[in-house]
Amino acid sequence: MKAADAPTAARRLAVADVGRAGVLRGYGVWLTAAVVLIVLPWVVRTGAAVPIMNQMGIAIVFALSFNMLLGQGGMLSFGHAVYFGLGGFLAAHALNLAGRGTLYLPVPLLPLVGGLGGLAFAALFGTFSTSRAGTVFSMVSLAVAELMAASSLIFDRFFGGEEGITTNRAKAPLLLGLEFTRDRQVYYLIAFWVLLAAIAMYAFSRTPIGRMANAVRDNPERAEFVGYSQRWVRYISFCAAGFFAGIAGGLFALNYEILTAENMGLNASGVVLLMTFIGGIGSFVGPILGAIVFTFLQSMLSDYTGIWLLYLGILFLATVLFVPIGMAGVLMLHAPAWRARRVGRLAGPYLVAGVCGLVAAVGVIGLLEMLHALVAADTPSGVRRLFWTAVSLRSVLPWLVFTGLAAAGALGLRWAGPRAAAAFADANRAGAGR
């Protein structure tokens, strides 16, 4: 209580200084992000890098918009892809109109069309979706997703049936002579929109309505008693999230030049939940991290295995069970130890735990892959290459080896896990003591 009696003027000055430094640091972060986005295609030069980065960019905007609902507003949507998809379809149709010359629309503005489309549908469906929070909100979002999935079979002209809607960005009018025929040109357009949308979404979280979205998430009743209608707060957040999801959809239309009903289906909505949660819903960078890692894993894994979604599902479940704060949350937990320069002490225990985890993962993956190879029956030879070795599915030995690895890794984790946690606690205590 003594601290409270200290001269308040000095303290206020200190707070103001921190505030100014925070603002500077804020601009610095965005500038750094811009620089990184600009040099990235020149640094990463493998063949598939640019298309994957484009995919990541779209996922980042989509995941950030999803977290406006889940992380900031406490609304778990199972149908967020509806606004992504509808925005995308509208953008695709608009691009087709522009190609025919019916509409003047330069390609760089296309994501805005998607955004406005997403906003319009969010404003419509939000009227009944946001009247309740919690479980009912989730179920209504699911119902809307099903409604749109069923409607896509009926409204053939708009959704293009099985084939979807194709479009061509090369036919649209040019703005400032900018062409978008090569991957890298598209990359810079997407990167521009990703940065713009991310800044806008961050700014939104710092507005009065953005702060009150947090308040309604925490305690809707109390928000009512400080003058805010919880329903309106949810509705506005919902519309904003729909807008940015639509922008992501517009970027998708621009990048892939095709949209199908699948893009707004339940699976697409599920994927955005997975990536956002794995990244961490508690902070602004969480969804960005999640989108990058998830997209990377998805494109890597799907090259090697047919059961990649199972692995991502298991990763998701493990996150929910053991680290519900997500990757970003875990990183942030280490900030004090990092500032105290004691992260080095963690390397040993973390390495041991990591190796144990890796051994367990190899065991489980081996078992699942062998099972998959057997069931899918696409291996008449009875031999499957796993971890750079030819594994015979018919013999007992590989099953035993993989089971052994899984068990050994799990046992090792039980031993190493608590030690790593203790090391973490120790590093933090030391950090606090400084």
Added chain:
Amino acid sequence: MTPAIELSGVFKAFGNTSIIRGVNLTIEPGTRQALIGPNGAGKSTLFNLITGKYPVSSGRIRLKGQDVTGLRPSEINRRGLSRSFQVTNIFPRMSVFENIRCGVLWSLGYRYSFRHRVDAAHDATERTEKVLEQLNLAARRHVPAGVLSYAEQRALEIGITIAGGADVILLDEPTAGMSHSETEHVVQLIREVTQGKTLLMVEHDMSVVFDLADRIAVLVYGEVIAHDTPERIRADPRVQEAYLGVPQGVA
């Protein structure tokens, strides 16, 4: 003068059970008043009716002359009435500073704005800082409200209530569960923050009631049986009966 709060013929029933049975009550502006009564008399229910949490079964409620019967809590709050809760009701995952600022934003006209930046809203920051100083919570401003001590959370509860500058304040058992010295602090705080405002509070601690209140209303079985100055309430035989259960004459 227009009354700050005016209840006329207010009834409330849950199913077949009548909780509030015809309350008429007038609270003059600028006074500090207490609502007392035995457990189950309906004090919290009456608060919930006045603040719009529950709809009335019948009767009218006026706030500063305006009919507010049937309005939502947020709409009543915007007309200048703010309340605290018996069970601490804060925004647990937001910082202490942000908790108070939530109470400030609407009253400064920020409403649902997405064009202002809260960090640049100096009026909101200043007001919040001032309330934090009053609550003695300035040093705890960055702490998530959920991890504050009980007494601190109770203070924050009052802080959120008064932050918006409402001129009619309803406090529901502000000293519940507090030690003697903590209670003294809170009484001092209430006195300070309700200066020149209308206060209606539910309170079980009679020393607090008689210390703070200009007038006291006694609610028994959903009816106001007395509404008068502390001295006369002390002497009122009906009040004695309600609390002691024995008619004065017999005792």
Added chain:
Amino acid sequence: MEQIVLFSILNGLVFGMLLFMLSSGLTLIFGMMGVLNFAHASFYMLGAYFAYTLASRVGFWPALVLAPVLVGLLGALVERHGLRRVHRFGHVAELIFTFGVAIVIEELVQLVWGRPAKSYQVPAALDFPLFHLFGSAFPAYKAFMLLVSVAIFVFIFAILTRTRAGLIIQASLTHPGMVAMLGHNVPRVFMIVFGIGCALAAVAGVIAGPVLGTFPGMAQVLGSVVFVVVVVGGLGSLSGAFVASLLIGTLQTFAVALNVSVGNVLMAVGVPAAASAALHDVWKVTVAQVAPILPYLLLVLVLMIRPTGLFGTRET
């Protein structure tokens, strides 16, 4: 016409009672634990797949008992080692967890049984037409489905109203805190109820598998409808779930049976034919094609009129 109406009512009853088998378990779990089990339909799917595999080894009748028991145990395990762990993070976290369980179960089913649908057949003993009406046959198996679901309904009703365990469960629906105070091991009651709920879903899977198909997408197909049922009926209300199950069951079977276009229906009530091309799509759609949308439209409609659902009282 009489034929359509009668058979639609019968089929609607069969489908509605099937929905109730799923929604009753879901409602019990929600009512007690506040958790909407997103993986509920996945346990239904597991029931069908377990029964398919068991039936080929030990026959249909033992499978009818064994599969739900196995799924129930699995459900209890999921509650004990998963749900209980995320419980402290609130209902949204629990919903997210069960969503993850649903994904993993679907992927595991594909891994173990493969992607194509399985030919899980109606048992030979029940593979005959029960009766003929207006020249159409009503299969005995559907009557059997109805019988099983009514039996389950009576069983639940009896347990809830006649036994001590049922009274505890009913009390937990409305006053979970008080029940814990009275000395009942609420976590264990939760685990058991979760297990039983999953087993009920599995029974539905066992008997519906041969009729509605046994394929990896079967959980998603029925799951969404079941969630609609519990929200329309009012979350946590058993009677609401019952009414909504039958309502949506008959609604959908009637719509499927009607082979007329929306345009015809509108014309019959006096709306002129669509002039614009954009509306043309809607016009030529048959009512049967609209059938999958109806439950969701109903949900939106009900929520606009009664936000708590038909019989719901709870605000969460």
